[in-house]
Amino acid sequence: MDRIGILVDRRVLARALRGRPTIERIPLYRAIALEDLDVDIVVFSVEGVDLRRMRVHGYAPAEQGWRKIRTNLPPVVHKRVLYRESAPLRKLRRLQRRGIIFVNPVKIQDKARMIALLQKTPSIAARIPTTHPYSWSRLKEMLDRGMSAILKPKVGSLGEGIARAVPLPDGKVQWTRERPALVDRLSLKRRAAKLVGRRRYILQHYITLARYEGRPFDLRVPVQRDGDGRWVVPGMVAKVAGKHPYLTNMAQGGRAIPGTRALGAAFGAEAPAVIRRIEALALDVAQALSKKQPYAADLGLDIGVDQEGSPWLFEVNTRDQRYTFFNAGMLETFRELYRNPIAFCARLSRELTAGRHSKP
Numbered sequence: 001m002d003r004i005g006i007l008v009d010r011r012v013l014a015r016a017l018r019g020r021p022t023i024e025r026i027p028l029y030r031a032i033a034l035e036d037l038d039v040d041i042v043v044f045s046v047e048g049v050d051l052r053r054m055r056v057h058g059y060a061p062a063e064q065g066w067r068k069i070r071t072n073l074p075p076v077v078h079k080r081v082l083y084r085e086s087a088p089l090r091k092l093r094r095l096q097r098r099g100i101i102f103v104n105p106v107k108i109q110d111k112a113r114m115i116a117l118l119q120k121t122p123s124i125a126a127r128i129p130t131t132h133p134y135s136w137s138r139l140k141e142m143l144d145r146g147m148s149a150i151l152k153p154k155v156g157s158l159g160e161g162i163a164r165a166v167p168l169p170d171g172k173v174q175w176t177r178e179r180p181a182l183v184d185r186l187s188l189k190r191r192a193a194k195l196v197g198r199r200r201y202i203l204q205h206y207i208t209l210a211r212y213e214g215r216p217f218d219l220r221v222p223v224q225r226d227g228d229g230r231w232v233v234p235g236m237v238a239k240v241a242g243k244h245p246y247l248t249n250m251a252q253g254g255r256a257i258p259g260t261r262a263l264g265a266a267f268g269a270e271a272p273a274v275i276r277r278i279e280a281l282a283l284d285v286a287q288a289l290s291k292k293q294p295y296a297a298d299l300g301l302d303i304g305v306d307q308e309g310s311p312w313l314f315e316v317n318t319r320d321q322r323y324t325f326f327n328a329g330m331l332e333t334f335r336e337l338y339r340n341p342i343a344f345c346a347r348l349s350r351e352l353t354a355g356r357h358s359k360p
Helices: 010-017 026-037 087-099 111-118 136-144 184-194 259-292 324-325 331-354
Strands: 003-007 038-045 055-061 067-070 075-081 102-103 129-133 151-152 163-166 174-176 180-183 201-205 215-225 238-242 255-258 298-305 312-319
Touching: 003 055, 003 331, 010 026, 026 038, 026 055, 026 331, 038 067, 055 075, 075 331, 087 102, 102 331, 111 129, 111 201, 111 259, 111 312, 129 136, 136 151, 136 163, 136 184, 136 201, 151 184, 163 184, 174 184, 180 184, 215 259, 215 331, 238 324, 255 259, 255 324, 259 298, 259 312, 324 331
Parallel strands: 003 038, 003 075, 075 102
Antiparallel strands: 038 055, 055 067, 129 201, 151 163, 151 201, 163 174, 174 180, 215 238, 215 298, 238 255, 298 312
């Protein structure tokens, strides 16, 4: 039986082995490997890789829990960690040059680069809000045209470091980070400069979102390859803003509910058509990205829906944390999100063994 590798952060792995809770549900990999797919897996961190011998120290499922093993590095590895440090990235590149396939190798964390790549596909470009690198002149131009703008870091997560600027008829601007404030243009320039500092930011046209129980929501839409190699959308979860005026992130007080519930409440009989449009956009994004990264297989898209039911692509996450589905009570979907990439890895491994592998 071929063995599949699952690469995770060493701190996450250490906590999981001690029975501590982690966002990455390591025990679920064990259950899926043993109960669903009958595949052999080894879970490891990059620190456990011996480059010279092409072997790895990791953990394989045992009858109860895990057993520590030393084994040859599996030829197919599901990568579930993002690295910013140069040392692990160099190690992964060396492994790739030696033929190791990393499923979901995408490392485009810069939001502007990701958007520039996807804008080359017309069907996607039409669904991306107007986006520019931040500059004061560009922000002023957007406001002069009556466009509300979101300022957000090029690399970031959890809704941190984000602000919104909304032009008002009297020439002032509503500036909102946690609470709205009315400011003139000079004050706005100072506030924006303080927010941005030396970080790289982007400006994006603010989309007025559909609402659930009076609160704006957007959607996390996973798109994955399954055991047949097909791109699928297993489900979608709505992130509903809490006390924050517009941010829906769980870290900003948002809550998670099934996407179909939120869309049904917002659009009634039109909800199925809205869902089809969202799924079509997600699949277009996956197909476009896989042309650049042929082993991409596990993406999490942030998609907003405006009050007319049109979907808008905000971000592409190359390591979907998945926990919003658990929080929303979507447990079957949550399990499928773990299952699909492992089934895809198993397919690649079988093809390699049969000597007939070609890029998907």
